[in-house]
Amino acid sequence: AAGLHRYLRDFCGCHVAWSGVQLRLPRPLPAVPGELTEASPYRYRYYQNVCTHSYSFVWWDWPRWEREIDWMALHGINLALAWGGQEAIWQRVYLALGLTQAEIDEYFTGPAFLAWGRMGNLHSWGGPLPRAWHLKQLYLQHRVLDRMRALGMTPVLPAFAGHVPKAIARVFPQVSVTQLGSWGHFNCSYSCAFLLAPGDPLFPLIGSLFLRELTREFDTDHIYGADTFNEMQPPSSDPAYLANATAAVFEAMAAVDPDAVWLLQGWLFQNQPEFWGPAQVGAVLGAVPQGRLLVLDLFAESQPVYARTASFRGQPFIWCMLHNFGGNHGLFGALEAVNQGPAAARLFPNSTMVGTGIAPEGIGQNEVVYALMAELGWRKDPVPDLSAWVGRFAERRYGAAQPDAAAAWRLLLRSVYNCSGEACRGHNRSPLVRRPSLQMNTTVWYNRSDVFEAWRLLLKASPNLTASPAFRYDLLDVTRQALQELVSLYYEEARAAYLQQELVGLLRAGGLLAYELLPALDEVLASDRHFLLGSWLAQARAAAVSEAQADLYELNSRYQLTLWGPEGNILDYANKQLAGLVAHYYAPRWRLFVESLADSLARAAPFQQRRFNRDVFRLEQAFVLSSRRYRSQPQGDTVDLARRVFLKFAPPRAAGAS
Structure with a gap:
C-alpha cells in the first residue's frame, strides 16, 4: 500500500488526506523506470494517541474506520492502537x-x-x-x-x-x-x-x-x-x-x-x-x-525525553510527533523540528530508537504536518528543502501548479508552521476560543502579516483552483485563521479602550468583534462540511439506537467541545471552530464580555471577572444543555464568502495589495 501511495504521489501527482483525495490520474499512467526499492530505517511507523479515540474516532461507523485504515496503510503505518x-x-x-x-x-x-x-x-x-x-x-x-x-x-x-x-x-x-x-x-x-x-x-x-x-x-x-x-x-x-x-x-x-x-x-x-x-x-x-517495553516518546518534536533518559535506559522507543491537543482547529506546526527530529534521535549515542510515530490527540487539521511526518517514517535523512517540499505538496494537493498558491504555502511555512521553543505546546490559545477576560495573552511566534498575505494570495489563486475541494478547504482554513488573528487585534483594541476609559473605542472594537466578525466567521465555516457543528452532533446521534441514547451522546459531544466537565473543569480544552459553535457559544460569550465592560465604564465601577465568570457560565451551560438542531449540510460558496470577508475585514496593507 505504501508503494502504491508512493507511485500515486511521485509519479501521478495525487494526494490522499483526511479532508479528501485528489486522484486525477494521468492518461496513460506513467511508467516506472525500472524497479524502485525503498527500505525504512525504522521497524515501526506508529499511529494514534489514546485520546484520539475520544476526540476524533468516538462516533465513527465502519465506512469511516475503513477510510482511516486505508489512509494508514497508504502512509506506511504498521503499528496502531x-x-x-x-x-x-x-x-x-x-x-x-x-x-x-x-x-x-x-x-x-x-x-x-x-x-x-x-x-x-x-x-x-x-x-x-x-x-x-x-x-x-x-x-x-x-x-x-x-x-x-x-x-x-x-x-x-x-x-x-x-x-x-x-x-x-x-x-x-x-x-x-x-x-x-x-x-x-x-x-x-x-x-x-x-x-x-x-x-x-x-x-x-x-x-x-x-x-x-x-x-x-x-x-x-x-x-x-x-x-x-x-x-x-x-x-x-x-x-x-x-x-x-x-x-x-x-x-x-x-x-x-x-x-x-x-x-x-x-x-x-x-x-x-x-x-x-x-x-x-x-x-x-x-x-x-530489556526489549519487552516499547516506549512512545510522545511529544518528541517539542520536549523529547530520550535525550535526558539515556535513550530510555536501553529500552526501545518510538520518536513521536504529538502536535495537536484536544483536536483544536488553528494553523500550527513545528515543521523544522519535526523534519530534523527523527534523524537526530536515530543518531543519538547508543540510540534505541526503533520507529517514528504520529500521535495527535485529535486529527482532521493541519494536514501538511501529518504528510511530512508520514514521509519521514520512510526517510533516513531530513527533507533537504522544506520550502520546495511544501510547494510540491500544494501542487499535488490541488492537482495543478499555481504560483500564488505555492507562495501562500511558503508564507505559512515560515510563520504558523515555524514554531519553536516554549510556544510549541501545540494548544490554540487564541482569545477567540477562550472565556474572555482582561488578562488574555495574544502573543504569537510569527508575524501575523504573513497569514494575511497568504490569505490574499490564495484568493488571488482561486480562479484557477475553484474545482479543487482541497483548495476550498484550505482557503476556508486560512480565512478562519486570519479571522482568528483579527479577533486578537480587536480584543487588544477593546481592552486598551477599556483601560483608558474610552467607551466609544470599546464599543467600536468590541462591537466589530462580537457582532460582525464572529457572525462572518460562522457564515464562512458553514460552507464546508468539515467545519459544521451539525455534522459532529449528527454523527453522535447516528451512533445511538434510541432517542434517549441519542440525547446522551449529543450531550457528551457538547460537553467535550466546551465545558468538558460539569463545572467547566477543563474549559475549552477541546476547542473547535465550527459553524454553530461560533454563533451560539463563542459569540454570546464575547457579547456579554463587551457589554459587561461597557456597563462597568458607564457605572464607573471596576470590571468584576468573578461575577462575569458566573454569568458567562450560565450561557455556556445553556449551550451544552440546549436541544437546538444544527445544519449537517454546508451552505454558501466558500470562495465567494472568503472574498467578501477579506474585502470587509482584511488589514489595509493586505486589502490594498489585492
Whole structure:
C-alpha cells in the first residue's frame, strides 16, 4: 500500500488526506523506470494517541474506520492502537468477579470520555454506557482488526494497568487499593482512581482474566498498551514501589501471553518531570525485561525525553510527533523540528530508537504536518528543502501548479508552521476560543502579516483552483485563521479602550468583534462540511439506537467541545471552530464580555471577572444543555464568502495589495 501511495504521489501527482483525495490520474499512467526499492530505517511507523479515540474516532461507523485504515496503510503505518470494544470485555470480567451491572454502569464514563476512563483519570462522568454501545463497539473492533491485519499492520490491544472500580472492595473486602489524587479539576465524584496494590493477589488475577478474555475474543499480535500513572502522581516516589507497580502490569500480560510486549506512552515522564527523576524513571524502565517495553516518546518534536533518559535506559522507543491537543482547529506546526527530529534521535549515542510515530490527540487539521511526518517514517535523512517540499505538496494537493498558491504555502511555512521553543505546546490559545477576560495573552511566534498575505494570495489563486475541494478547504482554513488573528487585534483594541476609559473605542472594537466578525466567521465555516457543528452532533446521534441514547451522546459531544466537565473543569480544552459553535457559544460569550465592560465604564465601577465568570457560565451551560438542531449540510460558496470577508475585514496593507 505504501508503494502504491508512493507511485500515486511521485509519479501521478495525487494526494490522499483526511479532508479528501485528489486522484486525477494521468492518461496513460506513467511508467516506472525500472524497479524502485525503498527500505525504512525504522521497524515501526506508529499511529494514534489514546485520546484520539475520544476526540476524533468516538462516533465513527465502519465506512469511516475503513477510510482511516486505508489512509494508514497508504502512509506506511504498521503499528496502531486498536482499543475499541474493551469496555464490553471489562464488563464480562467484572460481572464474573461479582460486581453488579449497576456498579459497572456507575464506573464507565460516557463515550466521549472513554480515553480518560481507560487511563484511570476519570470514572462515571458522561455515562452510563448503554448495552447497544458495547455491541456496536465489539462489531467495529472485529472489523478494524480484520482490516489492519489484512493490510499487514500490528494492532496494539489494551491490557490491565491496575485501575479498578470502587465496588471491587465490596466483593473483596480484604483487597489492598490506594485512592489516587484528583485529575483535571474534577473532584473524587468523577476522578481519584482506585489503584490495586501491585502485591495484591487480585492484581495478576484481574490482569490475566481480562487479557485472556480479550485475546479469546480478538486474537492477538502480542503488543499491548497500558498506562498506570498517566497525569496522576503515584502514591510513592520510592523506586522499589514504582518498579513493583510496573512489574505487576507486565507480569499479568506475560502470564497470558509469554511473547507480550508492553507499549507505554512516555507522556508521564514529560508531564511531571519534577516527580520523575532519574531514579523513578529508571525504576519503571528497569522493571520490564530489556526489549519487552516499547516506549512512545510522545511529544518528541517539542520536549523529547530520550535525550535526558539515556535513550530510555536501553529500552526501545518510538520518536513521536504529538502536535495537536484536544483536536483544536488553528494553523500550527513545528515543521523544522519535526523534519530534523527523527534523524537526530536515530543518531543519538547508543540510540534505541526503533520507529517514528504520529500521535495527535485529535486529527482532521493541519494536514501538511501529518504528510511530512508520514514521509519521514520512510526517510533516513531530513527533507533537504522544506520550502520546495511544501510547494510540491500544494501542487499535488490541488492537482495543478499555481504560483500564488505555492507562495501562500511558503508564507505559512515560515510563520504558523515555524514554531519553536516554549510556544510549541501545540494548544490554540487564541482569545477567540477562550472565556474572555482582561488578562488574555495574544502573543504569537510569527508575524501575523504573513497569514494575511497568504490569505490574499490564495484568493488571488482561486480562479484557477475553484474545482479543487482541497483548495476550498484550505482557503476556508486560512480565512478562519486570519479571522482568528483579527479577533486578537480587536480584543487588544477593546481592552486598551477599556483601560483608558474610552467607551466609544470599546464599543467600536468590541462591537466589530462580537457582532460582525464572529457572525462572518460562522457564515464562512458553514460552507464546508468539515467545519459544521451539525455534522459532529449528527454523527453522535447516528451512533445511538434510541432517542434517549441519542440525547446522551449529543450531550457528551457538547460537553467535550466546551465545558468538558460539569463545572467547566477543563474549559475549552477541546476547542473547535465550527459553524454553530461560533454563533451560539463563542459569540454570546464575547457579547456579554463587551457589554459587561461597557456597563462597568458607564457605572464607573471596576470590571468584576468573578461575577462575569458566573454569568458567562450560565450561557455556556445553556449551550451544552440546549436541544437546538444544527445544519449537517454546508451552505454558501466558500470562495465567494472568503472574498467578501477579506474585502470587509482584511488589514489595509493586505486589502490594498489585492
